[in-house]
Amino acid sequence: MSNIRSSITKDHENSISHNQSYQHDNASTTSLDSESNLNVESHHPTYSHEVPLELTSVSELAATRQLSKIQSRRSSIVSKVVSNRNNVVDASGEEEEGEEVDNDLEAALTKVQSISKDERFNRFSHRTKVICVIIASMSGFLSPLSSLAFLPAVPEIADRFNTTGEIINVSSAVYCVFMSISPTIFSPCSDIYGRRNTFLVCTFMFIVCTALVAVSQNLAMFFVFRSLTALFGTSFFSIGAHIIGDLYIPVERATYMAWIVSGGQIGTSLGSVGGGIIVTYTSWRVIFWVLCGIGAGMFLLAFFYLPETCYETKHSVILKEIQKDDPKRKFVFIPFNPLKIIAVLKYPNLSIDGFITIALVFNMYNLLTPIRYVVDPRFGLTKPIFSGLFYLAPGLGYLLGSFFGGRWADYVVRQYIKKRGRRVPEDRLRQTLIPLGIIYPTSILIYGWSIEKEKGGMAVPIIFMFFSGIAQTCVFPASNTYCVDSMPELGGDAIGSSYFTRYIAAAVSSATCLRSIQSIGVGWTCTIGAFVLWLGLLCALVLIYFGERMRIKALIRYGKRSPEDYPPPKS
Structure with a gap:
């Protein structure tokens, strides 16, 4: 002792003498x-x-x-990759004056991908990495399925609990609030206790809470346990993003991040279609029993095939030291502050990028939540299965856009590496300009006004719901990967803050969309959504042209970097 x-x-004495180095x-x-x-x-x-x-x-x-x-x-590692425009930084951290950066694409990529030699990215075989990505993306089905599969059944659920469809949609807003809280708890948990352990606990609790929703006897029970399914189910998005960051180097991440996005987006569309089929031929409770079965399948897959991808958890570090004095100790509780994720929004880059995802999710829920109340009267549909099929159009767009968008974002990064001789995280946001500024708002406007003015038949809203789905998931992989890449000093808090902000927007949209449509019509509601998207476009432009300097200044200001470690580029 x-x-x-x-x-x-x-x-303690060593930490004082080396204070400057930390x-x-x-x-x-x-x-x-x-x-x-x-x-x-x-x-x-x-x-x-x-x-x-x-x-x-x-x-x-x-x-x-x-x-x-x-x-x-x-x-x-990062400081070796990121250099001045005209100078590179050697291993000692000092500038080698006069050495010009080679603009040849192959040479530039060699410099950037030298990070792949780090053992963190080479611990698993390609096959194991693919299995991890598949499990992480499939888990993304759970929260959107639970969130939106019941939408075609809203009138039936309202009748069962003697309430209105608007009140049931408020339960969706509460669900989204808990979705926003989820990453503030489970993102740091995955850093402390590991991706695998957090994943398994959340999957098990999702199964339990979904079963309790299925047997709900009153509205209060329905609200409480649906909210808890959101808390545990949404964790898979942030855990999945962490897994991608653990396994792949920066210039590859957007491609694989697209799989995580695709899981959530496919679940959004197929869940609603499945919900429409189920409620047409059986009880709405069956929807949640099906979700239990899917959750159980995910638990078994993760239990047998998902390894721990975190290179070194905080728990393992602390437990290793404690076991020197108490070898039998197997666990130690490590407290954390859930508000820490919200606090990282003080970094302007993350808050600006957060508004981009706010714009996307606000319009997504504005479009999907009121479909039965908008499409059914417009086209005289009488069965939930018919309006449920309308969710297929954005769903197919989500599927196509997520994979195309991720590869597009990585391609843009590689092209700008060729031009600059170095990787700048903000460059991948250039890929978002066309879908965010043109395709998505145009699709929303045509969808809304075609229904408002009763023009074009079924084909018009279906086609432009499809294009809106493509545009939305072209943007998500770039935005998510930017959170992971731009500030590695913040660990998982960066992507966690993004999920927090976007689901607050989802809550607002779910709670207000039906009232807005009833008050000002679907056309003007979609027009407001288009203006929100154009504000998101403005945010993307700010990050593209000013984001690097903003990011570096913020890192220095809050003590994550020193000017010597990370000098800003010359103007």
């Missing part, structure tokens, strides 16, 4: 260091065999040392 205390004191570490590590230093200083004068050793002190110091090494290693 005395040796351990001496080691703590020595670590200025670029994350804020949580800095805070942890400060707390550990205070603890050591307060106990140092009275160290003896009679003073009990506090394991929390040991674990905090262990986490500080190990996480600092990880962040330092990551920062050194």
Whole structure:
């Protein structure tokens, strides 16, 4: 015990002498260091065999040392890749004056992909990586299925609980609020306890809560357990994004991130179609029993085939140190602050990118939520299965757009690497301009006004719902990957903040779309949605032309980087 205390004191002195080298570490590590230093200083004068050793002190110091090494290693890799426009940075961090960056595409890609030599990206075979991506993308079905599969059954559910369709749609808004809360809890959990453990716990709880929705006896029970399915089901999006970040280098991530997006978008459309079929021929409760079965299948797949993809979890670091004193210890609880994810929106790049996804999701729920109340009276449809088929059009667009959009975003990044000789995360957002500024708002406007003015028959809204689906999922892979790539110093908090903001928008849209359509009509409601998309386009332009400098200044301002580590590009 005395040796351990001496080691703590020595670590404390070393941390003071090397304080300058850790200025670029994350804020949580800095805070942890400060707390550990205070603890050591307060106990140092009275160290003896009679003073009990506090394991929390040991674990905090262990986490500080190990996480600092990880962040330092990551920062050194990134700083080798990101260089001045006319100079490159050598291994010692000093500029080699006069050495010009080679603009040849092959040479530039060699520099950027040198990060692939890092052992973190080569721990698994290609086959294992593909299995992980498939499981992560399939899990993305669960939350959208649960969210939207019941939409064709809204009138039937309202009758069962003696309420109105508008009140049932409010349950969708509450569902979306819990969707926004989910990443604030489970994104840091996956960093602390690992992707696999968090995935399995969330899948199991999703199954339990969905079963309780299926047997709901009153409206309150229906609301509560639907909200909890959102809390656990939405976690798969942020965990899936973490898995992609664990497995693939930056210039490949958008392609594989598209699989995660496609899972959610396909679930959105097929779930609604399936819900329409089920409620036409049987009870709406069967929808949720089917969801239970799908969730159980996902649990078994993950249990047998999903490895732990996180290179080194915080729990393993702390537990390793604690086991030196208590070898039988198998678990230690590590508290975290769920509001930390919301706090990262202080970085302007993340808040601006967040509005892009807000615009997308706001219009998505504006389009999908009221279909039975918009399409049925327009075309005289009498069965849920018919209006449910309308969800196929955006669903096919989601499927096509997600894969095409991811590859397009990676292609744009490679082309700008050729031009610059280095990778700039903001370049991938250039791919979003056409779908965000032209295709999506045009499709929304034509869809809304064709129904409002009763022009064009069924073909017009179906065609433009399809194009809106393509446009939407062309943007998502680029935006999601930007969160992962642009600020690796923030870990999973960056993508978690994006999911938080987008589902707040989904909640607002779900709660207000039907009232808006009843008040001002579907045409003007879609016109408002188009203007929201154009604001998202403006956000994308701001990031493309000013985002790099904004990002670097913010990282320096909040202590994640120092000017020497990450010098801004010359104007």
